[in-house]
Amino acid sequence: MGKATAGIRFKATLQRPAQPKGAAWRFLVLPAAASAKLPTRSMVTVEGTFERQPFQATLEPDGAGSHWLKVDRTLWEAAAVGAGDTVELEVAPVAREPEPTVPADLRRALAAHPDALATWKDITAVARRDWIHWITSGKKAETRVKRIATACDKLASGMRRACCFDRSGMYSKGSMGAPEPAE
Structure with missing residues (x-):
């Protein structure tokens, strides 16, 4: 660096x-x-x-x-x-975005879905980061499980980007944003 x-x-x-x-x-x-x-x-x-x-x-x-x-x-x-x-x-x-760390539950799901894994390997690091962020931004454990299943289905069908995901955080209040400062 x-x-x-x-x-x-x-x-x-x-x-x-x-x-x-x-x-x-x-x-x-x-x-x-x-x-x-x-x-x-x-x-x-x-x-x-x-x-x-x-x-x-x-x-x-x-x-x-x-x-x-x-x-x-x-x-x-x-x-x-x-x-x-x-x-x-x-x-x-940076000149090139680094590879994101893939959570263990997502890594296991991708390994169980060869078509999803093939798309995952073919997309950019930024696209992988967006999928991970979309999956992990859910507040409940069951939301995360559903998002992993949805991601695997979408990736298996060839979808390369997390659809309907507000990357700026400006339109999805609560799911993204700076932390509240302590007083």
Whole structure:
């Protein structure tokens, strides 16, 4: 991972999430002007620096036309910052989206459906990430089970993208968005 090229520089306030209580991670919401320079309103993987500490992460849509960044404990501690601090970042989209981690239940379902697996192997990393996000964004366990079955059926029929999935989070309030900050 090298330093971001054609970087987007900005400052933001590091925040502690209200939920889950005691979370070790922190987050920040990108300023609208910085987010507008990204190639998409949906998830986008970036690399760059966080208080001069190198990192790579996937920004998620905040549901309001911008993006938010989940900052793991290792990074915010290495930068010697905490919740409430203003931090400086420089980011740029990666040249190639990384492969997403496939949840075990989805991996087992795909293995049991050869036609679905064939399509899965043929689609892009971004499309795989979208399918995973759609499956995992359900709040109930039974929703996840239904979505895995639906995904396998759709992939087996040759569908390459998760249909009717709001990648920006702007139209599906509640399923995507930045965390609420702790007080």
